[in-house]
Amino acid sequence: MSGLADHLRRRTAPSTVVALSRLQWPRRLRSALRHALGRRVRIELFFAFDDPYSAIALPGLIRLARTYEAELAIHPLVERGIVDDPAASPRRLHAVHDCRRLAQRDGLDLSRHQPLPAGDCAFLAAWTEAARGSDGMVAFAAAALKQLWMQGSGPVRQADFHALHLQYLGKPAPAQAPVNAKTLAANTARLHRLGHWESPAARIDRQWFFAHERLPQMSDLLARLGANTA
Numbered sequence: 261m262s263g264l265a266d267h268l269r270r271r272t273a274p275s276t277v278v279a280l281s282r283l284q285w286p287r288r289l290r291s292a293l294r295h296a297l298g299r300r301v302r303i304e305l306f307f308a309f310d311d312p313y314s315a316i317a318l319p320g321l322i323r324l325a326r327t328y329e330a331e332l333a334i335h336p337l338v339e340r341g342i343v344d345d346p347a348a349s350p351r352r353l354h355a356v357h358d359c360r361r362l363a364q365r366d367g368l369d370l371s372r373h374q375p376l377p378a379g380d381c382a383f384l385a386a387w388t389e390a391a392r393g394s395d396g397m398v399a400f401a402a403a404a405l406k407q408l409w410m411q412g413s414g415p416v417r418q419a420d421f422h423a424l425h426l427q428y429l430g431k432p433a434p435a436q437a438p439v440n441a442k443t444l445a446a447n448t449a450r451l452h453r454l455g456h457w458e459s460p461a462a463r464i465d466r467q468w469f470f471a472h473e474r475l476p477q478m479s480d481l482l483a484r485l486g487a488n489t490a
Contacts, residue, residue, distance in 0.1 A: 308459040309381035312359035315409040317460035317471035336385035390438035400428035
C-alpha cells in the first residue's frame, strides 16, 4: 500500500504544483500590468449599515488601504443576504452578539443589543451613495457606522447624523433621500453578479473575503500583490 501511495504522490504532486502555479499567473500578470500603468490595487467593500459587522470591517479596510496605498471603493447596500432565508432573523441576532466579541478583541464595545431593520438605516446608505466621488464618502460611512453601533442605542433618527454629514461631506444633509431605491438596488445586483450575496464582503483582485474576520488574510494578499507600503 505504501508503494502505491508513493507512486501516486510522485504522479500527482508535480502536476498539482504546476496547476497551482498556473492559477497564480493571471494574478501576477495583473499585478505587473498595474505597476506598469502606475495604478493602485483596488479594494471593493459591499456593506450594509444595518450589519454590525460593517462597523468592524470598514475601519479595518481603511487602515489596510492606507498601509498599502490601495484604493478603497465602498458600495452601500440596503438589500443583502439570501432571499427568503428562513434563518435570517436568528442569523442577524447572532451577528450582533458575535460582533460584540470581535469589537472587544479590539478594545471596543457595541452599544446595541438587538438587530436593526434595514429600512431604519436606508437613509444612511442613500446619503453615502449620493456622496460618491466625494473625498469624504468613506470617512462619513465609517463615522456613521461608529455612531450607529458603538455610540447609539435608541431609535435611528436622521437628525442625529446631520452633524456627521456636514462634518465629512461639507454640506447639510438633504431633507429627502438623494438617490432612489433603484440606485441602491444596483449595488446589490452588482454584488450578486460578481458572485457574492452578503455584507460585509470585500473583493481584492477578484478574490472575496468576509471583511470583518479576514483582515489578516487581506493584508497578506495585498503584500503578495506587491502593493506599496506607506
